[in-house]
Amino acid sequence: MSAAQAAWPGFGAKLLSRIKIADETMAFRFERPSGWDFQAGQFVDITLLRPPEPDAKGNVRGFSIASAPYEKTIMVACRMRDSAFKQALASMPLHSEVRMEGPFGSLAMPAAWNWVREGATRIDFAVK
Numbered sequence: 001m002s003a004a005q006a007a008w009p010g011f012g013a014k015l016l017s018r019i020k021i022a023d024e025t026m027a028f029r030f031e032r033p034s035g036w037d038f039q040a041g042q043f044v045d046i047t048l049l050r051p052p053e054p055d056a057k058g059n060v061r062g063f064s065i066a067s068a069p070y071e072k073t074i075m076v077a078c079r080m081r082d083s084a085f086k087q088a089l090a091s092m093p094l095h096s097e098v099r100m101e102g103p104f105g106s107l108a109m110p111a112a113w114n115w116v117r118e119g120a121t122r123i124d125f126a127v128k
C-alpha cells in the first residue's frame with residue numbers, strides 16, 4: 001500500500017501503470033492508500049484533477065474495481081472511446097494524481113461464491 005492515507009470517501013491516487021488488455025480496452029493501476037478496503041464487485045468514482053480539455057459530461061466517471069481486494073494497487077479497466085475523459089486517462093503522465101471516491105455499491109459476492117473470486121483472480125493474473 002502507498003504512503004498516502006485513506007480519508008474516506010475521497011483520496012488522491014497516482015496512476016502507476018497503464019496497459020492494453022484487449023482491442024480498444026485498457027487497464028489502469030492506481031495507488032491504494034493504506035487502510036482503504038473494498039469488496040469484490042464495488043466501484044469507485046474517478047475525477048480527473050487537471051484534464052487538458054473539458055469534457056461535456058464532466059470530469060468524473062464510475063469504474064468497477066477490477067483488482068482483487070488483497071492486491072496492493074487499485075485497477076480499473078475500460079473501453080477506450082474518444083471522450084475527453086478517456087483520452088486524458090490514456091495520455092496523462094504516469095504518477096499524475098486523480099481523485100478517487102468510494103468504495104461504493106453493494107453488488108458484492110456472497111462468501112459461498114468463492115470459486116468465482118478464484119476465477120477472477122486468475123483473470124487478473126492474465127492481464128498483469
Ligand SMILES: Cc1cc2nc3c(=O)[nH]c(=O)nc-3n(C[C@H](O)[C@H](O)[C@H](O)COP(=O)(O)OP(=O)(O)OC[C@H]3O[C@@H](n4cnc5c(N)ncnc54)[C@H](O)[C@@H]3O)c2cc1C
Nearest residue numbers: 043057061062063064065076077078079081082083085086
Ligand atoms: C457503477 C458503475 C461502474 C462502471 N464501471 C465501468 C467500468 O468498469 N469500465 C468502464 O469502461 N465503464 C464503467 N462505467 C461507465 C463509465 O462511468 C463511463 O460512463 C463509460 O466508461 C463511458 O465513458 P466515456 O467517457 O467513454 O463516455 P461518455 O462521454 O461518458 O459517454 C457516455 C456514453 O456515450 C456513448 N459513447 C461515448 N463515446 C462514444 C463513441 N466514441 N462511440 C460510441 N458511443 C460512444 C457510450 O454509450 C457512453 O457510455 C461504470 C459506470 C457505473 C455507474
